[in-house]
Amino acid sequence: MVGCSGAGKSTLARQLGARLHLPVVHLDRHYWNAGWRPTPDTEFDVHLETLLAEPTWVMDGNYVRTLARRLRVADVAVFLDFSPWVCRTRVIRRTVRWFGRARPDLAPGCREQIDGEFLRWVWNFHRDVLPEVKRILRAAPPSVRVLTATSPRELEALMGSERALGGASLAGAARGTG
Helix, strand or coil, X not given: CEECCCCCHHHHHHHHHHHHCCCXXXXXXXXXXXXXXXXXXXXXXXXXXXHHCCCCEEEEXXXXXXXXXHHCCCCEEXXXXXXXXXXXXXXXXXXXXXXXXXXXXXXXXXXXXXXXXXXXHHHHHXXXXXXXXXXXXXXXXXXXXXXXXXXXXXHHHHHHXXXXXXXXXXXXXXXXXX
């Protein structure tokens, strides 16, 4: 799964993992340490290689710097290209729901909080990050099915569409979702 924060990557990853009986990897849980301390890139990259070497998975997270690497071993990429309004609203709703506690998709000690810088990042995702995400997805290996949803309604239709998902509602995702 890839897309702006608040698009629903982690929720969708959990749903698909349960539906397909695949392990779910939340990259935020592996990148962030207690107190929102990031893992150094070199250490994260080594850990990512271990995660990608697993035979099956559903993986969510932006981490544009590693997206091309993840696509090289993925069967399917689900791109949630939702509007800034949808994403920002969902981030605020998520923050209210989890305020002061760590969400299940994050490392222990990463407590949900209101952060203006993060809200600006979400709002500017389409301008600052999306062009690079789209460029990387366009360059994905031919073996990777890139599925794009531009709204929650479109995602719901996509997830239920046998034909759009290669005849198996993502059940054909042998390795997982990058």
